[in-house]
Amino acid sequence: MAPSRTSPDAPTVSYSLTKEQLATFDRDGYLIVPDALDPQTVSSLLKETHSLLDNFSLDDHPMTKFSTSEGSEHVGDDYFLDSGDKVRFFFEEDAFNSTGALTKPKSLAINKIGHYLHALSPPFASLLLPSSRHSPSAIARDLGFRDPRCLQSMVICKQPEIGGAVPPHQDSTFLYTDPPSAVGFWYALEDATVENGCLSFLPGSHKKAEIKKRFVRKREGGGTEFVDNEGARFPLGKGFGEIGGGDVEGEYKLGEVKAGTLVLIHGNLLHKSEKNVSKKGRIIYTFHVIEGEGVKYDERNWLQPPKEGFTKL
Numbered sequence: 001m002a003p004s005r006t007s008p009d010a011p012t013v014s015y016s017l018t019k020e021q022l023a024t025f026d027r028d029g030y031l032i033v034p035d036a037l038d039p040q041t042v043s044s045l046l047k048e049t050h051s052l053l054d055n056f057s058l059d060d061h062p063m064t065k066f067s068t069s070e071g072s073e074h075v076g077d078d079y080f081l082d083s084g085d086k087v088r089f090f091f092e093e094d095a096f097n098s099t100g101a102l103t104k105p106k107s108l109a110i111n112k113i114g115h116y117l118h119a120l121s122p123p124f125a126s127l128l129l130p131s132s133r134h135s136p137s138a139i140a141r142d143l144g145f146r147d148p149r150c151l152q153s154m155v156i157c158k159q160p161e162i163g164g165a166v167p168p169h170q171d172s173t174f175l176y177t178d179p180p181s182a183v184g185f186w187y188a189l190e191d192a193t194v195e196n197g198c199l200s201f202l203p204g205s206h207k208k209a210e211i212k213k214r215f216v217r218k219r220e221g222g223g224t225e226f227v228d229n230e231g232a233r234f235p236l237g238k239g240f241g242e243i244g245g246g247d248v249e250g251e252y253k254l255g256e257v258k259a260g261t262l263v264l265i266h267g268n269l270l271h272k273s274e275k276n277v278s279k280k281g282r283i284i285y286t287f288h289v290i291e292g293e294g295v296k297y298d299e300r301n302w303l304q305p306p307k308e309g310f311t312k313l
Helices: 019-028 039-055 122-128 136-142
Strands: 030-033 087-091 110-115 148-156 166-169 183-188 199-201 213-217 224-228 253-255 262-266 271-273 284-291
Touching: 019 030, 039 087, 039 110, 039 122, 122 136, 136 148, 136 183, 136 284
Parallel strands: none
Antiparallel strands: 030 262, 087 110, 110 148, 148 284, 166 271, 183 262, 183 284, 199 253, 199 271, 213 224
């Protein structure tokens, strides 16, 4: 079924969410917040992104590609698994020809940069400072977090003509806590449209779609795999899992947004994006927040905390 071009509107916020916004997030599993970042902040983050893309070296790069498909073996390499406290660069699958040579300039071939920008890149780190006009910490607490912890910060480029499609998925599959607690903070640094691969969402699926699988490190031999989830499949709280079991179906709604918009995404929500077939990129910045109190984040998760622990908001 084709997605609808409608998305729920939400008023602009800086430090906290309104009761109406919280009700929308609870009902739909996502919330669109226009103008969360001012133009100066967007410009600063884009400038930093282009600097990173222009200046990283190919000399010692393993040319690791990024894919969300379950059959991709690359996500088991050390370059990926050891990136939780580093800034590393992952290529689009379609950026290479049949001989393995790049078909695009390196700055137009990268799928994403990750996964510790929120600590190692000053412009991105500044977004989490108490002095920031926009407060992810306040928003996380509005959503019910007691001890919000930031992890897996990424720039996703969705490159012109080769930016790959991302199939329906749930973020808590990849950043699992028991019980599930992940919420994505997704910031558009450029306009996201149907043509360049904006997000789309299955509203309400966060309350019906279980976290059936986990993306984990293999116990033996290195690498990663998807395994059955033996822990809690829904967050605690009224309404989760009361209508569950089986596949969750419905009409996906497109989330076309302007630069500066924040999209909050519940970890159980099914969402996706299509391939970028346009000649314009779709650069976004995203990180995730998990609960640091009363949940378990175990050693099987692909992303392991740095020695100082996940960043406290």
